[in-house]
Amino acid sequence: MDLFSSDNKVDNNKFKVTDEVRDRIPDGLFLACPYCGTQIYNKQLGDYRVCPNCNYGFRLQARERVALFATDFVEMNADLTIDQTDFPGYQGKLDRAKKQTDMNESVLTGTGKIDGQEVALGIMDSYFMMGSLGSQTGEKITRLFEHATAHRLPVVLFTASGGARMQEGINSLMQMAKISGAVAAHQEAGLLYLVVLTDPTTGGVTASFAMQGDVTLAEPHALVGFAGARVIESTIHEKLPKDFQRVETLLENGFVDKIVPRQELAGIIGQIVAMHQQEVADV
Amino acid sequence: MFEFVKTIFKKDVNPAEVVKKSREDRFLARELINGLVSDFIEFHGDRLSADDTSVIGGIGRLKGRPVTIIAIDKGVDIHDKLSKRNGSPQPWGYRKAQRLMKQAAKFNRPIITLINTPGAFPGMEAEAQGQGEAIAQSILESMKLTVPMIAIIYGEGGSGGALALATADQVWMFENATYSILSPEGFASILWKDAKRSEEAAAIMGITPADLLEKHVIDQIIPEGRHHAKIFEGMQEKLVEEFDAMQALPKRELIESRRARYRAF
Ligand SMILES: [Zn+2]
Numbered sequence: 001m002d003l004f005s006s007d008n009k010v011d012n013n014k015f016k017v018t019d020e021v022r023d024r025i026p027d028g029l030f031l032a033c034p035y036c037g038t039q040i041y042n043k044q045l046g047d048y049r050v051c052p053n054c055n056y057g058f059r060l061q062a063r064e065r066v067a068l069f070a071t072d073f074v075e076m077n078a079d080l081t082i083d084q085t086d087f088p089g090y091q092g093k094l095d096r097a098k099k100q101t102d103m104n105e106s107v108l109t110g111t112g113k114i115d116g117q118e119v120a121l122g123i124m125d126s127y128f129m130m131g132s133l134g135s136q137t138g139e140k141i142t143r144l145f146e147h148a149t150a151h152r153l154p155v156v157l158f159t160a161s162g163g164a165r166m167q168e169g170i171n172s173l174m175q176m177a178k179i180s181g182a183v184a185a186h187q188e189a190g191l192l193y194l195v196v197l198t199d200p201t202t203g204g205v206t207a208s209f210a211m212q213g214d215v216t217l218a219e220p221h222a223l224v225g226f227a228g229a230r231v232i233e234s235t236i237h238e239k240l241p242k243d244f245q246r247v248e249t250l251l252e253n254g255f256v257d258k259i260v261p262r263q264e265l266a267g268i269i270g271q272i273v274a275m276h277q278q279e280v281a282d283v
Numbered sequence: 284m285f286e287f288v289k290t291i292f293k294k295d296v297n298p299a300e301v302v303k304k305s306r307e308d309r310f311l312a313r314e315l316i317n318g319l320v321s322d323f324i325e326f327h328g329d330r331l332s333a334d335d336t337s338v339i340g341g342i343g344r345l346k347g348r349p350v351t352i353i354a355i356d357k358g359v360d361i362h363d364k365l366s367k368r369n370g371s372p373q374p375w376g377y378r379k380a381q382r383l384m385k386q387a388a389k390f391n392r393p394i395i396t397l398i399n400t401p402g403a404f405p406g407m408e409a410e411a412q413g414q415g416e417a418i419a420q421s422i423l424e425s426m427k428l429t430v431p432m433i434a435i436i437y438g439e440g441g442s443g444g445a446l447a448l449a450t451a452d453q454v455w456m457f458e459n460a461t462y463s464i465l466s467p468e469g470f471a472s473i474l475w476k477d478a479k480r481s482e483e484a485a486a487i488m489g490i491t492p493a494d495l496l497e498k499h500v501i502d503q504i505i506p507e508g509r510h511h512a513k514i515f516e517g518m519q520e521k522l523v524e525e526f527d528a529m530q531a532l533p534k535r536e537l538i539e540s541r542r543a544r545y546r547a548f
Pocket residue numbers: 033034035036037038051052053054055056
């Protein structure tokens with residue numbers, strides 16, 4: 001794939017779920033870009049689902065993203081079940097999310113190749129209960145890091161999350177520490193952890209593994225922050241400026257390495273991973 | 284004689300009452316610091332941008348042994364509370380804590396953290412300075428420490444803002460402290476769109492020490508009473524005992540057991 005092509009086409013054999021997913025939205029339907037507000041024909045978004053005016057990447061399901069970015073994907077822990085469902089109404093919500101997304105949790109994990117480079121890949125899905133961090137989410141991400149450490153693989157993680165899984169209470173909070181322990185071990189093994197911040201990444205995910213990468217990329221105009229805008233506004237009693245928690249602001253403030261349009265992402269990830277293949281020599 | 288609470292019957296605990304007490308100034312940060320260590324010397328600043336006074340940190344002697352002690356302070360009077368945002372740290376507060384934790388590891392000093400916060404501060408500057416990153420790195424740094432760390436929640440243990448200083452080998456809580464993913468008010472308003480149902484939320488959230496001990500989120504409950512000096516004396520003895528046991532471990536083993544503690548969730 002041409003690294004710097006900005007057209008909205010993707011190599012067809014990389015893209016397997018297009019038809020099934022796209023069939024849900026008629027081509028002639030008008031959509032408003034959530035960032036710039038431009039009215040766009042659904043068809044104009046192309047395979048990458050990118051606004052032709054501002055390059056904002058529309059929210060993708062994890063399975064759409066894996067089809068866009070990875071080849072030879074082998075899913076891990078697809079059937080993992082950790083029962084935490086005694087909170088009233090939680091089981092029903094989970095069941096609906098599973099059906100809608102064809103996933104067992106808010107993150108899809110496995111191994112595969114991005115631009116030919118072998119990686120351990122995690123993709124969070126904001127369509128699954130807002131991508132919230134449940135025990136199962138935490139377990140899948142932890143196992144992904146453990147697998148990567150054991151097999152000396154880099155981890156590429158696409159974050160998308162509304163934050164904690166409230167229904168799981170303190171167990172959701174504990175996931176932040178659990179995953180961090182696995183990140184620390186991966187880091188000590190001298191392996192690369194590359195984060196791609198996607199829209200939206202907030203709360204406990206921002207306050208843990210989303211901000212622990214060696215390299216942090218972001219999709220244009222993605223909203224990334226710790227506290228919710230409404231909480232901040234009600235605390236400080238003023239309106240927040242436009243773009244306050246957008247990644248362009250985070251880049252300016254020093255929290256992001258590079259903002260990469262979705263069409264160029266696989267190529268950039270591939271290059272970065274390739275430049276981290278050298279084993280560290282013993283001193 | 285001071286004894287740690289071994290069992291506490293959940294039926295005897297009124298969660299809404301615990302929530303209320305946890306927010307009262309039963310213990311103050313400086314009282315606790317000076318109750319636990321002698322010769323406390325405060326160190327300021329994160330060496331990057333500023334000094335957040337809602338995080339007090341420094342060194343002192345725990346029964347003679349040098350330790351690093353870091354406390355979240357809600358403030359004493361109204362002016363103090365306002366300037367410390369009622370114990371809601373800024374990113375540079377967490378970065379000061381990180382600096383002191385790394386310093387402790389370098390000089391092989393155990394770490395005590397004292398936590399009382401409704402949460403990390405949700406402000407404009409806090410976001411601009413990377414509140415998420417500050418908490419994330421505090422947690423990650425804690426997972427790499429080569430010295431033992433005991434975290435003590437003495438009031439509110441509010442979410443990620445508390446976890447930033449509570450990713451430790453052991454977590455203790457005072458009898459009338461709470462530890463939760465968010466406040467009962469926040470929980471009720473998010474899940475039921477009704478903040479007034481906070482008492483109900485407190486009851487089902489499992490935020491009391493009794494609930495958390497059962498889940499192994501915490502390891503000890505510190506009984507409260509009017510004689511603070513007695514409590515501090517009991518804590519000192521237990522801290523020394525636990526630190527001694529942990530410092531006898533090879534450093535790798537200490538780190539692995541800390542990670543295993545959280546791997547279990
Ligand atoms: Zn746009």
